[in-house]
Structure formats: C-alpha cells, structure tokens
Amino acid sequence: MTNIIKTEDSSKTLLGFWVYLMTDCVLFASLFATYAVLQNNTYGGPSGKQIFDLPNIFIETILLLTSSFTTGLVMLAVKKRNKNTVLLWLAITWVLGALFLSLEISEFRSMVLAGNSWRSSAFLSSFFTLVGTHGLHILAGLLWAGVLAFQLATKGFTENVTRRLHLFSLFWHFLDIIWIFIFTIVYLRGTL
Amino acid sequence: MLANIFGKLTLKAVQHGPIIAVAQLTMLLGVLSAIGLLFYLKRWKWLWKEWLTSLDPKKIGVMYIVVAVGMLLRGTTDAAMMRAQQSMSVGTSNGFLTSDHFQQIFTAHGTIMIFFVAMGLMFGLLNLVVPLMLGSRDVAFPFMNSTSFWLYVGGAVLINLSLVLGQIGATGWLAYPPLSELAYSPGVGVDYWIWSIQIAGIGSLLSGINFIVTILKMRCKGMDLMKMPIFLWTVLGSMSLVAFAFPILTATLAMLSLDRTLGMHFFTSDSGGNAMMYVNLIWAWGHPEVYILILPAFGIFSEVVATFSQKRLFGYKSMVWATAGITVLSFTVWLHHFFTMGAGPNINAFFGIMTMVIAVPTGVKVFNWLFTMNHGRVHFNTPLLWFFGFIATFTLGGVAGVLMSVPAIDFQVHNSLFLVAHFHTMIIGGVVFGYFAGIAYWFPKVFGFKLNEQLGRYAFWCWTIGFLTAFVPLYILGMMGATRRLDHYDASMGWQSLFIVAGVGVLIIGLGIAFQVLQMIVSIKQRKSNLDITGDPWNGRTLEWSTSSPAPFYNFAILPEVHDRDAFWDMKYGSSKSTKSTNYTNYTDISLPKNSSAGIFIATFASLFAFSMVWHIFWLGILGIVGVLVCLIIRLSDDETEYIVSAETIAKNESINLSKKATH
Numbered sequence: 001m002t003n004i005i006k007t008e009d010s011s012k013t014l015l016g017f018w019v020y021l022m023t024d025c026v027l028f029a030s031l032f033a034t035y036a037v038l039q040n041n042t043y044g045g046p047s048g049k050q051i052f053d054l055p056n057i058f059i060e061t062i063l064l065l066t067s068s069f070t071t072g073l074v075m076l077a078v079k080k081r082n083k084n085t086v087l088l089w090l091a092i093t094w095v096l097g098a099l100f101l102s103l104e105i106s107e108f109r110s111m112v113l114a115g116n117s118w119r120s121s122a123f124l125s126s127f128f129t130l131v132g133t134h135g136l137h138i139l140a141g142l143l144w145a146g147v148l149a150f151q152l153a154t155k156g157f158t159e160n161v162t163r164r165l166h167l168f169s170l171f172w173h174f175l176d177i178i179w180i181f182i183f184t185i186v187y188l189r190g191t192l
Numbered sequence: 193m194l195a196n197i198f199g200k201l202t203l204k205a206v207q208h209g210p211i212i213a214v215a216q217l218t219m220l221l222g223v224l225s226a227i228g229l230l231f232y233l234k235r236w237k238w239l240w241k242e243w244l245t246s247l248d249p250k251k252i253g254v255m256y257i258v259v260a261v262g263m264l265l266r267g268t269t270d271a272a273m274m275r276a277q278q279s280m281s282v283g284t285s286n287g288f289l290t291s292d293h294f295q296q297i298f299t300a301h302g303t304i305m306i307f308f309v310a311m312g313l314m315f316g317l318l319n320l321v322v323p324l325m326l327g328s329r330d331v332a333f334p335f336m337n338s339t340s341f342w343l344y345v346g347g348a349v350l351i352n353l354s355l356v357l358g359q360i361g362a363t364g365w366l367a368y369p370p371l372s373e374l375a376y377s378p379g380v381g382v383d384y385w386i387w388s389i390q391i392a393g394i395g396s397l398l399s400g401i402n403f404i405v406t407i408l409k410m411r412c413k414g415m416d417l418m419k420m421p422i423f424l425w426t427v428l429g430s431m432s433l434v435a436f437a438f439p440i441l442t443a444t445l446a447m448l449s450l451d452r453t454l455g456m457h458f459f460t461s462d463s464g465g466n467a468m469m470y471v472n473l474i475w476a477w478g479h480p481e482v483y484i485l486i487l488p489a490f491g492i493f494s495e496v497v498a499t500f501s502q503k504r505l506f507g508y509k510s511m512v513w514a515t516a517g518i519t520v521l522s523f524t525v526w527l528h529h530f531f532t533m534g535a536g537p538n539i540n541a542f543f544g545i546m547t548m549v550i551a552v553p554t555g556v557k558v559f560n561w562l563f564t565m566n567h568g569r570v571h572f573n574t575p576l577l578w579f580f581g582f583i584a585t586f587t588l589g590g591v592a593g594v595l596m597s598v599p600a601i602d603f604q605v606h607n608s609l610f611l612v613a614h615f616h617t618m619i620i621g622g623v624v625f626g627y628f629a630g631i632a633y634w635f636p637k638v639f640g641f642k643l644n645e646q647l648g649r650y651a652f653w654c655w656t657i658g659f660l661t662a663f664v665p666l667y668i669l670g671m672m673g674a675t676r677r678l679d680h681y682d683a684s685m686g687w688q689s690l691f692i693v694a695g696v697g698v699l700i701i702g703l704g705i706a707f708q709v710l711q712m713i714v715s716i717k718q719r720k721s722n723l724d725i726t727g728d729p730w731n732g733r734t735l736e737w738s739t740s741s742p743a744p745f746y747n748f749a750i751l752p753e754v755h756d757r758d759a760f761w762d763m764k765y766g767s768s769k770s771t772k773s774t775n776y777t778n779y780t781d782i783s784l785p786k787n788s789s790a791g792i793f794i795a796t797f798a799s800l801f802a803f804s805m806v807w808h809i810f811w812l813g814i815l816g817i818v819g820v821l822v823c824l825i826i827r828l829s830d831d832e833t834e835y836i837v838s839a840e841t842i843a844k845n846e847s848i849n850l851s852k853k854a855t856h
Contacts, residue, residue: 012332016405023397023439030443030476034458034469041464043457118456122464125456129447147825160831 010163017167021174024137028178031130032185039190041122048127048190051116053107057187060103061179067096068176071169078165081157086165087149093172094145097138104135127186134182137175144168199809200380205358211293216356245787247334248745250638252341253319257631259348260312263304266352268698268705270301275662275695283683294679295362296381300351302365303385307392308348310485310619313627315344315399318427318488320638321630322403324736324743325421327412327752327759332405334785335827340395340402342795347392350802354384358806361385364677366474367448369459369467374452380806386449387802391795393441400434403427412735413753421734421757422511426491429519430484436523437480444473453805468533475526483522486618487515489626490557493579496629497561499730500576501568504758507560514553514560521550531599532606540599547597551590558587573730574648578629581656582621589617592667610670613663620659628655636724640742644718647711654704662697665690725852733758740849746782746837749846779839779846786835790827794820 039048070093077085108128111117118128148168151161206216230236243251273289274297281287289297319337323330331337354360361381363372372382407428411420448470450456457463459470498505505511527535527543561583570576592614596602605611636642669690674681681687715722724741738760739748756762801816803809 012405012409015409016332016401019401019404019435023401023435026436026439027443030440030473034443034447034473037466037469038458038464041466043462043464118450118454120463122457122460122466125450125458125465129450129456129458143821147828151829155831158831160828164828 010159013163013167017170021170024174025178028130028133028181031126031133032181035126035130035186038122038126043121043123045121045124046116047123048186051111051114052187052191053110054187054191056103056107057183060100060107061183063096063100063103064176064179067093067100068173070096071172074165075169078157078162083152083156086152090145090149090152094142094149097142097145097172101135101138101142104131104138108132131182131186134175134178137178141168141172141175144171196810199804199807199812201357201807201809205380206356208359209290209293211289212355219352219356240789241787244792245338245789247330247338247785247788249319249323249331249334249337250743250745252337253316253321254638256312256316256319256341256344259345260309260316263308263312263348265705267301267304267309268702270297270304272695272698272702273297274301275691275698277679278691279688279695281680282688286680289679291679292362295364295677296360298677299362299364299367299381299385300355300360303360303389304351305619306365306481306485307389308344308351310623310627311392311396312344312348313624313631314430314485314488315340315396317492317627317630317634318399318403321634321736322406322424322427323410324637324739324747325424325734326407326410327415327735327748327754328406328410329747329751329782330410330785331402332410333402335788335791335833336398336402338788338791339794340399342791343395343398343798344392346795346799346802347388347390347395350384350388350391350799350806353803354381354388358384366478368474369448369451369465369470370461372448373460374455375460383449383452383806386445386452387805390442390445390449391798391802393438393445394798395795396434397438397442400431400438403431404435407431412751415754415759418509418512419754419757419759421491422494422505422508422515423488423491423734425512425515426487426494429515430487432519433480433484433487433522437477437484440473441477441481444470444477447473449805453808468530471530471533472526475529476523479526479529480522482615482618483518485623486626487518489582489623489630490515492626492630492633493561493582494557495734496575496579496633497564498758499633499732500571500573500579501565502571502731503564503568504733504761505560506563506566507556508757510556511560514556517553518550521546521553525550528597528602531602537599544597544599544602548594551594551597554590558583571730573632574643574645574652575629575633577649577652578625578632581652581659582625582629585617585621585625585656585659589614589621592617605670607675608670609666609674609676612676613666613670616663616666620655620663625655628652633730634736636729636741637727637736637743638741639719640724641715641719642722642724642729644711644715644722647707647714651704651707651711654700654707658697658700658702658704660697661700662694665694665697669694727849727853728760733761735759738763740853744845744849746784746842749779749842779842781839782837782842783834784837786833788827788833790823793823794827797823 070089074086074089074093077089108131111124116124118125145168148161148164152165155161208216230239243255246252274294277287277289277294281289319331351360358380361367361372361377361379361384363377363382363385367382367385370376407420407424447456447458451458451460451465457465459465459467461467494505494511524546525543527533527539528547531540531543561579592610596605596611596614632643632648669687672685672687674685674687727740728737729741730737735752735754736743738752752759752763754762756766797816797819799816800819801813804812804816
C-alpha cells in the first residue's frame with residue numbers, strides 16, 4: 001500500500017486516521033463492556049436466544065465480509081489508476097453495504113413489532129445501542145463512499161481523492177472487524 | 193402545532209426567581225454591549241478575518257484562553273454563592289438560595305471549571321506553544337484544530353444558555369443515575385449538561401488526535417523523541433489519554449441520553465438497568481481526565497523551573513518515564529472514586545494499591561524539580577512563584593490523596609468535604625497554578641511584551657493565601673463529618689465559623705483574580721516599557737524563544753535544526769552555536785493554511801443539533817445533522833486550502849525584526 005500515497009501530508013493523515021480508528025475502538029469497547037454487564041438483565045423479557053434469527057445474521061455477515069473483499073479490489077484498482085474499475089467495485093461495495101444495512105433494519109423492525117423494543121429491558125437497550133452504533137457507522141461509510149465516488153468521477157485520482165480512498169478502505173475493514181466481534185459476542189454467544 | 197415547532201420549549205423556560213433574573217440580564221447586557229461595541233468600532237470584519245476564521249494555532253490558542261477566562265469568572269461566581277449560602281444557612285436561617293437552586297449551582301460550578309476552564313486553558317496553551325516548541329509552523333490538521341475550538345465554544349454557549357432558557361441539572365458535575373434519569377430529573381437540566389459536554393468533548397477528542405500526530409510527525413530536524421522538551425512529552429502523554437478516555441465519555445453520555453430520550457434502560461433503577469455501570473464508565477474517563485489536566489501542568493513547571501534556574505532539567509530520562517508511567521497507570525485507579533460501591537475487599541485492595549503506586553512517579557517529578565533548582569541561578573519571577581505555590585499545595589493535596597487511597601480511610605471520608613478539599617488542592621494548586629505559570633511564562637512570546645511583575649506577585653499571594661484559607665477549613669470540616677453539597681446544617685454542628693473562614697478565602701481568591709485582570713490592563717497600557725525585543729526575555733532554553741516576539745505567523749523563517757535537548761540554549765552557548773547564525777537571507781517560500789469559516793459553521797450546526805436534543809425540536813435536529821454534513825462535504829471538496837507566503841515577504845518581515853533587535 002505504501003506506493004499509493006507518498007507525501008508527508010498523507011503520512012500525517014494516515015497516522016491521524018489510525019489514531020481515530022483506535023478511539024472508535026474504545027467507543028465500541030465501552031458499548032461491548034456495557035452489553036457484557038447487561039446481557040442477562042432481561043427483566044422478564046426475551047433473551048437473545050429467543051429473538052436472534054441466526055440465518056439472517058449469517059447472510060448479513062457474508063454480505064459485509066464480501067464488501068470488505070470488494071474494498072480490497074477497489075484499492076487494487078486504485079493502485080493501477082483504473083478509474084472505471086474503481087468506480088465499479090466501489091459501487092458493488094456500496095450495494096453490499098446497503099443490503100447489509102437494510103437487513104439489519106428489517107431485523108430491528110421485526111423485533112420492535114414483536115414487542116421487543118429497546119424500552120423492554122436493559123439487555124435490549126444495550127443490544128440495540130451496540131449493534132445500532134455499528135449500523136450508524138455503516139451508514140456514514142455509505143455516505144462517504146458516495147461522496148468519494150462523486151469526487152473520483154469529477155476530479156480523477158488527485159492526491160486528496162486517492163488518500164481518502166485509502167482511508168475509506170481502512171474504515172470499512174475496521175467496521176468489518178467490529179462486526180466479527182458483534183457476530184461472535186452478541187449473536188453466537190447469545191444463541192448457542 | 194407549537195409543539196412541532198418548539199418542542200418542549202415554552203415561555204416558562206425563561207421565568208425564574210430574582211437571582212437568576214439578575215444573572216440573565218447581566219449576560220444579556222454583556223452580549224449586547226459586546227455586539228454594540230463591535231458595531232461602533234466597525235471591527236466585525238476584522239474580527240472575522242483576523243481571528244474567528246483564522247487557522248493559526250497561536251490565534252486559536254488566544255481565543256481558547258479568552259473563552260476559558262470568561263468561564264472562570266462565571267465558575268468563581270458560582271463558588272462564591274455556594275460559600276455564601278453555607279456561611280448563612282444554619283439552624284433557623286435558610287440562606288438566600290433554595291435547595292434546588294443550590295444544587296444547580298454546584299453542578300454548573302464543577303462542569304464549567306473542569307470542561308470549560310481547565311480544558312480551555314490547557315488547549316489554549318497547547319495551541320500557543322506546541323508548534324513553536326517543536327520547531328514547526330503549524331499543527332498537523334489546522335482545519336480540524338479550528339473545528340475543535342468552535343465545538344468547545346458551542347459547548348460553552350450551550351451551558352450558559354441553560355441559565356437563560358431552562359435550567360442546568362441539579363445532579364452534580366457527573367450526573368450519577370438514577371438521579372439523573374428522567375424519572376427523578378424530568379427537566380431539561382441534565383440534557384443541557386449532557387449535550388454541552390458531549391459537543392465540547394468531541395472537540396477535545398479531535399484535538400487529542402491532532403496533537404498526537406503533530407508531536408509524532410512534525411518535530412523539526414534532529415529532534416528525536418529523547419531530545420523533545422519535557423513539556424512535549426507531557427502533552428503527548430496527556431493527549432494519548434484524551435484519545436483513550438474521551439471515547440468512553442462520549443459513549444457514556446450517549447447511553448444516558450438514550451435512557452432519557454428514547455426510554456432505554458442502561459442505568460435506570462427498573463427494567464434491569466445498572467446505575468453502577470455508569471459510575472464505572474464515567475470514572476474510567478474521569479480519572480484519566482485528572483491526569484489529562486495535570487500532565488501538561490507538570491510539563492510547564494519542568495520548563496519554568498529549568499529556565500528560571502538557568503540550569504538543565506535534572507533527571508530528564510526519569511521525567512520521561514515518570515510521565516509514561518503516570519499515563520499508563522492513570523487507567524488503573526478509577527475505582528478509588530467509589531470504594532464504597534461494595535466491590536469486595538480484593539478489588540478495593542487492588543485499586544487502593546494502584547493509587548498508592550501512581551503517587552510514586554509524581555514524587556519522582558517533585559524531587560527532579562527541586563534538584564533542578566539546586567545549585568541553579570534561581571530567578572524569582574512570577575512563573576516560578578506559581579511553581580513554589582504549586583509544590584507546597586500540591587504536596588499537601590497529594591498526601592491527602594494517598595491517605596484516601598486506603599479503602600478503610602476512604603469509607604470514613606467518602607463524599608465529605610475532606611474529599612472536596614483534596615481534589616481542589618490538586619486542581620487549583622496543581623492544574624490552575626500550572627496554567628497561570630504557563631500564561632505568565634509564554635505571554636511575551638505571543639504578544640511581544642511581558643506581564644507586569646508587581647501585580648502578578650500580588651495575584652499570586654492572594655491566590656495562595658486565599659486558597660489555603662478557603663480549603664484548609666474544608667479538610668477540617670470533612671473530618672468533622674460535613675458532607676459535600678450541603679445547603680443547610682444544624683447550628684449545633686459547630687461548623688459555621690469554619691464555613692465563614694472558607695468564605696473569606698474565596699473572597700481573597702476573588703481579589704487575586706481582580707489583580708490578574710488589573711495586571712492585564714496595566715500590562716497592555718505599559719507595554720512600551722515591557723517590550724520583548726530579543727524574542728528571548730527569560731534567557732530560555734527551548735525553540736520557541738529562538739524566534740522573534742510576538743512570534744511571526746509563520747513561526748520560523750527557516751525551520752530550525754537541533755542537536756541538543758535544550759536546543760536554543762545549545763544554539764546560544766553550546767557546541768552548535770554557529771548553526772544559528774547561518775545565512776539569514778536564504779529564505780524559501782512557505783505554504784500556510786488559508787482561513788476557513790467551515791469550523792464555525794460545523795460547530796454552529798452541531799450546537800443547533802444539541803439544542804434540539806435538549807428541547808426535542810425534531811426539525812431543528814435534522815437541520816443540524818444535515819448542516820454539519822453539508823459543511824464537511826463542502827470543505828472536503830476544496831482542494832485549494834493553502835496559500836504561499838513568498839520568500840520576499842518573509843525577508844522583509846525578518847529584516848524589520850532584525851533591525852528592531854539591532855537598534856535596541
């Protein structure tokens with residue numbers, strides 16, 4: 001990746017973005033810790049086992065992992081300075097991310113409609129907040145990818161655009177890693 | 193219909209008792225007269241172009257300090273009201289404040305002093321000094337820096353607005369649930385508290401990232417990590433703590449506000465919520481926060497002691513390791529804030545021992561400072577006076593702290609005025625004195641003239657004596673069983689005389705502040721006779737003194753190269769004496785960031801969003817979020833964010849400075 005961005009400016013931004021990702025990591029760590037403390041406080045309501053729909057979550061996971069792979073393909077195309085290929089894989093990444101998000105929203109919706117909203121128990125509050133915060137990050141990522149695609153289409157591979165594509169790929173992989181933790185700690189441990 | 197437009201906001205929000213009405217009117221008149229004055233002097237354009245939209249860290253630093261001093265005046269007024277109430281409200285007399293109002297005052301006092309005074313002074317000093325000391329022209333992300341500042345201002349505006357529209361929480365400065373939950377605090381006070389801190393806190397987080405990258409990536413040639421001045425090490429430690437602690441605060445405040453606005457149950461007393469989780473999380477942020485504030489103060493004292501002893505800092509390496517040690521250990525002591533939670537003897541013992549351990553590196557520092565002065569040529573200027581005040585009070589407070597680290601003793605004094613006295617000793621005697629020393633020390637670098645020494649001395653003595661008069665009685669009262677946050681007590685307790693003494697102490701501190709204001713006015717009036725023409729008024733040791741005073745907007749005409757820890761001292765007296773005088777005319781073009789108003793707009797929309805969350809104004813919330821995003825995208829679409837200062841301009845500017853020096 002080192003040959004994608006070279007200048008001194010970019011190395012500052014890269015370090016700054018890594019530090020930002022670590023701060024985001026701490027944010028998620030706080031939410032995970034809260035979830036770990038509150039997960040059994042169902043207050044007579046359902047536990048994770050009763051409401052998690054594992055096949056659905058499995059599809060979400062596959063979608064997000066695939067989108068991480070396609071982000072890798074975006075970066076390969078950036079390396080070759082191939083604009084159309086970048087836009088194509090970015091679009092595919094976007095669609096996969098959007099599908100993930102819509103599945104997550106429909107999962108939340110069906111839970112709420114079944115009477116298990118975030119108001120029902122401390123467990124559900126922490127569940128919706130942890131998973132929802134990840135979802136909000138995905139939403140921000142989608143917005144970012146859209147703006148980047150527009151900038152790439154109009155400006156080409158300027159230094160700023162190239163650097164931001166690189167940062168975006170870091171962000172997206174980071175969200176993937178967080179999701180793996182959510183999948184394991186919330187869904188797998190909750191149902192198995 | 194009105195509920196759609198204004199949410200919960202009604203005319204009732206402005207109607208309070210006569211005391212608040214006076215405060216409201218004062219604030220309103222203050223704002224109006226400031227606006228009027230700007231119109232009268234036709235300074236709007238100047239203010240906007242030269243200051244508000246500037247990305248120059250020196251100007252941002254000055255603005256931070258101006259806001260922080262304004263907030264200091266408000267915070268001190270709150271303190272004075274509390275002590276006045278406690279001196280009067282005995283037995284049958286109920287003083288002049290209602291319980292609810294008293295509770296709001298101590299909440300506002302704590303919140304303002306920590307988030308808007310201490311943090312503001314700290315980031316102000318960092319902005320003024322860090323790039324100069326690094327031998328650099330700017331921070332890593334100048335635009336982000338301005339956004340951080342304006343988010344801080346947004347938070348400050350919001351917390352002041354709570355006095356005019358609505359109220360502040362009556363929950364104390366950390367708003368423990370379940371009291372701060374909707375069931376027990378149904379008003380908007382806690383929401384104001386949450387959102388003003390949330391916004392300012394995100395600004396601090398961004399600043400933390402900014403300064404970490406600045407220090408790691410923008411050191412001048414030859415300055416490897418072990419050649420950095422200690423101040424930069426302490427800032428690096430402090431900012432690393434910001435990066436690791438502030439996200440916890442963000443998450444915790446978000447969860448509390450989700451409880452309050454969406455009816456979640458993180459910390460409620462029903463539906464399985466766990467209030468102690470909040471207390472753990474808030475202190476996992478809160479204890480590092482103490483060190484975030486004190487570490488830069490340690491750094492300032494390290495520079496001040498070495499400079500005014502005209503001697504190299506004693507034990508540089510042990511200082512670095514002590515700083516690193518404090519940085520790491522500060523995350524292992526948070527539970528000592530609530531030993532009484534009942535976590536069990538083993539957990540309490542662990543945190544008790546860690547609390548004792550963290551006092552060790554601090555002790556190392558104290559001895560290093562004292563040894564630095566040993567055999568030094570000590571000059572008793574105001575910055576060094578603040579250091580003496582600090583050593584005396586901070587050691588006193590530190591000993592009280594180690595005392596309380598024993599859980600069995602802590603059970604006795606928990607929540608008492610003994611604790612209040614302890615942390616005020618640390619924060620006033622440590623943090624505030626440190627920042628005052630820093631301001632007196634670096635003032636000439638920023639403005640080009642020194643502060644009046646005489647009045648500075650008066651201020652120092654008033655602060656020190658006032659501080660002891662105000663807080664030693666609180667140690668005693670705490671031992672006598674007086675709990676904190678009392679607005680009324682029985683005459684048979686025999687506490688009144690001590691409370692009166694403490695109140696007198698606050699008055700003496702107030703006199704100290706008056707001297708500081710006077711010092712500023714007199715110094716500006718007599719600036720001609722206190723000019724700093726050489727750029728090196730104290731015979732300094734570090735790079736900031738190698739450029740002219742006031743530092744030019746590009747900081748250094750030619751970026752310095754250093755060969756020694758005390759780089760400037762080395763240039764003046766050391767082996768690399770020759771390198772400083774190399775070719776003054778060999779200037780090159782410099783690129784600097786253009787002004788940007790995007791930070792102001794982003795912070796304005798963020799504050800609107802926060803305001804809408806307080807009052808549940810739906811449309812304004814959406815406007816706020818969309819506004820932030822649009823401003824951000826516009827700014828990020830701009831590729832021409834820098835401008836070039838030509839070599840000729842620099843040559844011209846530098847020759848003026850040189851001729852000034854020559855004629856002197």
